Amino acid sequence: MEVFERNVYADLLSHEEWCNIITKKLQTSGFYLVETNIGPLSEDQMGFMGDHLKLQATVLLHERNQKQKLEFFAKSVPMKNKVFQEYVETIQAFKKEVGFFSSLLPDLKKYILKSKQTLDDEDNSSAHFWTCECYLSKPDIIVLEDLVALGFQHTDSRSPMDYDHCILMLQTLARYHAASVIFEQRRPKISTSGKACQIIDTYPHIFFETEWVTTEGHPGNRFMKASVKGMMSMLEHLPNYGRNYKNFHVICKKLPQTVEQMCEFVKPSTKFRNVVCHGDLWVNNIFFRYDESNTPIEARFVDFQLIRYNPPASEVMWFLHLVTRKHFRESNMDAFLTTYYQSFSSELLHHHFDADLLVSWSEFTESCNFYRNAGRMAAALYFQQCMMTGEYLKNVFSDPNHMTMFQLTDKSQYLIECYQNDPVFRERNAEVLEEMIEYCILNK
Template sequence: MSSEGILSPSEWRTVVETCLGTSQVDVLKISVGPLAGEFGGFLGDHRQVKVKVLVHTSKPPIGKELAFFLKRIPDDHPKHTEFVTSCGAFNKEIGLLSKLFNRFPRTSIPWGPECYFTRPDTLVLEDLIEQQFRHVPRHALLDYPHCAVFMKTLAVYHAATLIFEENQSKSNNEKFKINEKYPDLTYELLFAYEGTGKFLHLFKSSVDTLNSIIDLVPKYKDNENVLRKISEKLSDTLYQQFELSKPSKKFRNVLCHGDLWVNNVFFRYQDDVPVEVRIVDFQVVRYCPPATDIMAFLHLNTGREFREANEEKLLLLYHTSLAEELSKHGYQVDQLLPWSEFKESCEVYRAFGRIIAACYHHVNMLPKRFLDEHMEDPYEHERFLSENRAHVVAVAWEENDHYRGRLLDDLTELIDCMILGVESNSSL
């Protein structure tokens, strides 16, 4: 693909100068190609860009090849373009990168990719793959080393929110909250009755689908009384997500990522051990307690047995890392998010993780042939996400042991703990 029509020569020059920190550079050649990988993302057209430059900060000048990740509003199909522009996710990420993240304090470790350029339809970031970062396979269940390094990084990202708010409160001599100053960047996109309705249709169809597949679960299917109780309560239980996604009136809120499944997390390794993390795709951020991100990450990317064995250690690691980062900026965790409050919030927002896992996994854990059939064409993509998907889920459930296992894990925990066990979330 030619670079023409994506960015102008002067815009590419801005990208290069921002990356290198100098204007003493000649841009020689720009090559734009597709981004490798399965299921790269529907809410943007993703490209890898290679730029050959000549840097004149030394004599003789030095030739370099720079690599960038480019995301833009897709123009491959009018239906695709309309979906992405109308749902608001792309605009939200552009706004965060250009108006807010660049005001956040510099933290002890990076938590996201460097951003070099934004305009309303395009953003250019550092290419994490060139920096030796990579995804884990989307079906993978993460082990403790992956979760541990992620928790440290997530804590630093959340700390940036707290530090920014506290610094702004001091400067303005009044309480500062990000959601009040930046309502256009922090509004709820996935679980809200307001807005364009794109994601509301998706959620409603998820509720319909999950109600339709409960009788696939062996432990429930032959018990009419249990099935009746599940049928009466499942929809209301799932719709708790709309309250759980709002800013809390009780717990401290931060700018949460909101979509922490493995496709939005990159790891870098040394001797096959994960040592660094970068979080990407800030399109559905929300302003709510850190526990929503933590519980979503754990339920989306680990199994129930793993969580029961390791959750306490990971929560302590997160909180310790948060305390360390805050301390480096002159703040104490006991004043901003004490352990007792944090732990209580995790108990409350465990429900958030359970619900989002069931809603996500029946789609994004589908075997590849189902995704190719239903997610590639824009018309079919929107139809598939807007209708009851039980017929597709039932076939994948029968065919694929891993898929069936993930959904069984999600559904039995959700139902046992939130319906048959009757857990309350009244302390929001």
């Protein structure tokens, strides 16, 4: 007798919620809901902070008396893996993303749209959005626009981005960061001092750290320590700073406290102006749309479960170190930073603000130098996971015992296996780990 697995996602949305989602999508309530379906987007491990889902609905349009099929993308709290579910709920990552889409994003858009009504050129590139539309956001599920259905796609998750993709993404990122400044400048002041309000004060329920924390026993702290153990396991195999390096013992001693500096880097700066940062801009969280010649013409980013309030330079450095190789990045760094700041300044100017008075070029470049080591450390930490093959990740995360060991205890056995057997994993991880050692530990 054949046994059918129960669809654990079937009850996440009520009939009324389905209708509200479709009404927002079609901008009309003139339809009859014929059929709905909700299920996993893929059998592969698509995300690390929630389950990725595909929603389908068939409606009968009253006006034309014809059926139309609609598709949506959704994220839910982990439903099948209890260890995964407990981890996400404890660090409250899903809560952050729900808060972003339900309250912060509408406010950011509201102030941008309000100011754009006064602009002469409504078709200017600054009007391009930087994420997807949200149709429903509640504690256990977020329903979003399906970017793939709109022609967007990922680049290869284990390949570095080329120049054109980086430039387009930096322009998009600049507009996203500028939205925070516009919000804070246009929103009514919260004090009689005339000082612009800070987003972190307006949304304190969103801006808390989920990953890089020093609190003993916190899942984020346990994850960091498990990652350090993983780094230590790969150290002796490095081509330039391995077991035969004269100061190998110095590296081993300093590495744990060096990584712990991430807990300071992710805090709001008291020196540089802060903006809402995505906090997790690696390849799989970025989508691109292309023209007929396969040139990228639009970028969007998703997954806001790690948003932070940090200087723009913090995010720029993280992004560049997570998506490019060292030589390429250093060769093009001046062009990358200039492109970002020109787009940032242009966006503010369109809204009648002078960037030099809010985040000057000198402040931006100084902060980039300060946060460059944060980018180096982020790459060394992220690549432990991001550079694994999808099949390997699927095997690790499908077993609760392996997942607990990997996420919260000790990554060593998994990283060494990949380092020895996967040339891409080995090359990319050796490069970022050696760069972190060179600049953050040996200070060369």
